[in-house]
Amino acid sequence: MNLRIPGPTPVPAEVAQAGAAEMINHRGPEFAALIKRTTEGVKTVFQTQNDVLTLTTSGSGGMESALVNHVSAGDPVLIVTVGVFGKRFVDLGNVYGARVTELAFDFGSAADPARIDEALRADPSIKTVFVTHNETSTGVTNVDLPEIARIAHSHDCLLIVDAISSLSSIPCPVDEWDLDVVVSGSQKGWMVAPGLAFVSVNERAWERQRQNQQPRFYFDLQRAKAALESGQTPWTPAVSLYFQLDHALGLMLAEGLDSIHARHKRMARMTRDGIRSLGLELFASEGVESDTVTAVKVPEGIDGGQLTKVAREEFGTVFAGGQGELRGKIFRFGHLGWVREDDVQQGLQALEGTLDRLGYRVAGRA
Amino acid sequence: MNLRIPGPTPVPAEVAQAGAAEMINHRGPEFAALIKRTTEGVKTVFQTQNDVLTLTTSGSGGMESALVNHVSAGDPVLIVTVGVFGKRFVDLGNVYGARVTELAFDFGSAADPARIDEALRADPSIKTVFVTHNETSTGVTNVDLPEIARIAHSHDCLLIVDAISSLSSIPCPVDEWDLDVVVSGSQKGWMVAPGLAFVSVNERAWERQRQNQQPRFYFDLQRAKAALESGQTPWTPAVSLYFQLDHALGLMLAEGLDSIHARHKRMARMTRDGIRSLGLELFASEGVESDTVTAVKVPEGIDGGQLTKVAREEFGTVFAGGQGELRGKIFRFGHLGWVREDDVQQGLQALEGTLDRLGYRVAGRA
Numbered sequence: 001m002n003l004r005i006p007g008p009t010p011v012p013a014e015v016a017q018a019g020a021a022e023m024i025n026h027r028g029p030e031f032a033a034l035i036k037r038t039t040e041g042v043k044t045v046f047q048t049q050n051d052v053l054t055l056t057t058s059g060s061g062g063m064e065s066a067l068v069n070h071v072s073a074g075d076p077v078l079i080v081t082v083g084v085f086g087k088r089f090v091d092l093g094n095v096y097g098a099r100v101t102e103l104a105f106d107f108g109s110a111a112d113p114a115r116i117d118e119a120l121r122a123d124p125s126i127k128t129v130f131v132t133h134n135e136t137s138t139g140v141t142n143v144d145l146p147e148i149a150r151i152a153h154s155h156d157c158l159l160i161v162d163a164i165s166s167l168s169s170i171p172c173p174v175d176e177w178d179l180d181v182v183v184s185g186s187q188k189g190w191m192v193a194p195g196l197a198f199v200s201v202n203e204r205a206w207e208r209q210r211q212n213q214q215p216r217f218y219f220d221l222q223r224a225k226a227a228l229e230s231g232q233t234p235w236t237p238a239v240s241l242y243f244q245l246d247h248a249l250g251l252m253l254a255e256g257l258d259s260i261h262a263r264h265k266r267m268a269r270m271t272r273d274g275i276r277s278l279g280l281e282l283f284a285s286e287g288v289e290s291d292t293v294t295a296v297k298v299p300e301g302i303d304g305g306q307l308t309k310v311a312r313e314e315f316g317t318v319f320a321g322g323q324g325e326l327r328g329k330i331f332r333f334g335h336l337g338w339v340r341e342d343d344v345q346q347g348l349q350a351l352e353g354t355l356d357r358l359g360y361r362v363a364g365r366a
Numbered sequence: 367m368n369l370r371i372p373g374p375t376p377v378p379a380e381v382a383q384a385g386a387a388e389m390i391n392h393r394g395p396e397f398a399a400l401i402k403r404t405t406e407g408v409k410t411v412f413q414t415q416n417d418v419l420t421l422t423t424s425g426s427g428g429m430e431s432a433l434v435n436h437v438s439a440g441d442p443v444l445i446v447t448v449g450v451f452g453k454r455f456v457d458l459g460n461v462y463g464a465r466v467t468e469l470a471f472d473f474g475s476a477a478d479p480a481r482i483d484e485a486l487r488a489d490p491s492i493k494t495v496f497v498t499h500n501e502t503s504t505g506v507t508n509v510d511l512p513e514i515a516r517i518a519h520s521h522d523c524l525l526i527v528d529a530i531s532s533l534s535s536i537p538c539p540v541d542e543w544d545l546d547v548v549v550s551g552s553q554k555g556w557m558v559a560p561g562l563a564f565v566s567v568n569e570r571a572w573e574r575q576r577q578n579q580q581p582r583f584y585f586d587l588q589r590a591k592a593a594l595e596s597g598q599t600p601w602t603p604a605v606s607l608y609f610q611l612d613h614a615l616g617l618m619l620a621e622g623l624d625s626i627h628a629r630h631k632r633m634a635r636m637t638r639d640g641i642r643s644l645g646l647e648l649f650a651s652e653g654v655e656s657d658t659v660t661a662v663k664v665p666e667g668i669d670g671g672q673l674t675k676v677a678r679e680e681f682g683t684v685f686a687g688g689q690g691e692l693r694g695k696i697f698r699f700g701h702l703g704w705v706r707e708d709d710v711q712q713g714l715q716a717l718e719g720t721l722d723r724l725g726y727r728v729a730g731r732a
Contacts, residue, residue, distance in 0.1 A: 016386035060601035061584045095583045176687030218427045235426035238561030
């Protein structure tokens with residue numbers, strides 16, 4: 001199968017094999033060396049000197065940890081949303097009693113920094129801003145993230161960034177952009193199976209945590225930091241996924257961050273060009289299309305559910321459908337992580353075959 | 367290495383290999399079939415018709431989920447403790463604002479059902495009881511769990527059981543014993559790498575959840591149940607660990623629950639006999655020694671830290687030290703999951719060699 005979804009992404013065979021190594025004691029010296037090495041590697045990819053904690057959980061658990069460690073019940077927060085995953089922060093905020101102001105942009109668009117500035121001027125009590133760097137549900141990158149960080153800080157706000165489907169594939173230099181809390185997840189550009197989330201925390205965020213009243217236990221980042229100092233995790237870690245991560249980081253650092261970013265840019269362009277040449281329309285607005293996942297409008301007269309089903313069953317290629325209100329209206333073509341020209345080419349051919357099979361005719365072709 | 371700790375336990379090579387299979391879409395038909403199959407298998411091992419949810423988290427996350435789904439802030443709860451993991455429920459209860467009554471038994475002892483009855487009579491406002499089935503930190507099994515369940519229900523209490531290091535190795539028939547909420551974890555008798563927790567929920571517990579005011583999101587069992595109905599999980603699952611679990615369940619069901627339980631009983635007896643024959647003393651009181659992990663008093667004049675270090679470095683065997691107040695006073699010999707006579711024999715020989723190396727002389731030997 002050609003797994004062309006925006007995560008979990010294909011795991012290279014050698015990474016998967018590394019995960020099958022003999023089990024070790026999570027309280028012993030081998031694990032201490034392992035977590036020290038992976039933490040250094042993850043920090044390199046985050047381009048940060050901040051603390052980075054690795055949690056045994058999915059990306060959503062990483063998001064929960066970013067919220068419960070920094071937001072007390074009753075705290076006013078601004079949540080900038082451009083799709084389903086932005087709205088996940090809204091759900092989280094509501095569940096944990098934050099006073100949520102949602103600044104929603106149309107699905108397909110990116111966030112406008114000027115409107116964030118406006119929203120923060122309008123309510124100076126807000127001291128926390130949430131934003132999605134790359135919105136997996138719509139194939140949009142908030143390309144103005146550095147400017148958003150500048151604005152958040154000018155209002156004395158902490159900025160919490162969901163970079164789950166961006167960081168490790170497209171540039172997200174945490175220190176250079178001065179991002180306070182950043183979340184990523186193993187099953188995206190990291191080429192590792194799902195189950196680990198990474199959360200970076202700077203001094204501004206640690207300071208906030210010391211005052212934060214929100215109850216937290218499993219997702220408590222202070223416990224994670226204290227345990228890490230002795231080469232451990234507070235709770236039994238997903239050891240086999242650390243084995244995979246260790247190997248995958250070796251591949252990533254050998255390829256180099258710049259090359260990885262350039263490759264993702266190239267794969268994304270190739271995908272978009274191929275899709276346009278089939279006469280299909282991209283969902284994301286021009287200039288903010290994601291370099292990790294391309295959202296495509298399901299053409300008139302074609303059933304979105306049929307499209308992904310036929311592609312999978314007859315063309316060996318797995319695309320993702322639309323989520324929430326986008327179900328049936330778009331499908332998504334993932335091109336992040338362990339992806340090369342051949343994978344994209346094969347994905348485009350599968351798409352063409354599927355459309356043909358469903359009776360769609362590319363304009364200008366026989 | 368002979369990994370003789372009470373988890374993570376050795377993963378059979380074929381299970382580890384199963385985890386290296388090609389990645390799949392967690393929202394597709396393959397995963398739906400997989401989670402249906404593993405859920406059925408896990409239910410068989412739990413010996414229950416109740417719902418069982420699989421969460422991507424460690425055992426402690428499973429414990430958190432058991433608490434936050436059933437206990438609101440301000441709720442009075444009775445927490446029965448016989449060791450470190452019982453006290454983890456106390457920590458959790460305190461963090462999440464429960465009004466905690468701890469009924470603590472001496473480390474090394476099991477819980478006395480009569481005293482639980484007394485405690486519940488003394489405070490009829492208590493409607494939730496927490497108990498550890500098998501206390502990993504002390505090598506004690508609360509053998510009176512069925513009686514504890516009867517008492518809890520006679521006081522109209524919900525019973526929440528940490529069976530992380532028991533269920534799958536020693537009998538814990540959830541339906542027969544009428545246990546309301548039961549937690550287990552993949553890295554114990556299940557022979558799977560760490561990262562999955564299992565939580566069974568009966569009708570009494572679902573009813574409680576519908577009234578429960580505690581905020582919860584990642585660990586929300588109602589979301590997990592709703593997603594399971596369409597063959598999914600609410601958040602991206604640790605797919606590679608499901609692959610492992612699927613294979614391990616095949617091995618377990620082929621061996622049969624009765625055989626698995628008998629094997630663990632045999633391994634435990636062999637361990638205890640061997641340890642006594644070295645002139646060492648067990649930490650657990652007679653009659654309540656765990657069949658999954660044996661806690662052993664560090665003999666006078668021997669340094670506990672040295673013991674585990676020498677065993678690992680010179681005899682290729684990993685024992686666990688004592689936790690919390692038991693650090694340096696005991697060490698622990700795990701015999702759960704994928705364990706056979708040879709493993710125990712080798713562990714005992716390593717122990718004998720280590721003691722000899724540290725200058726300990728077995729009474730009556732040259």
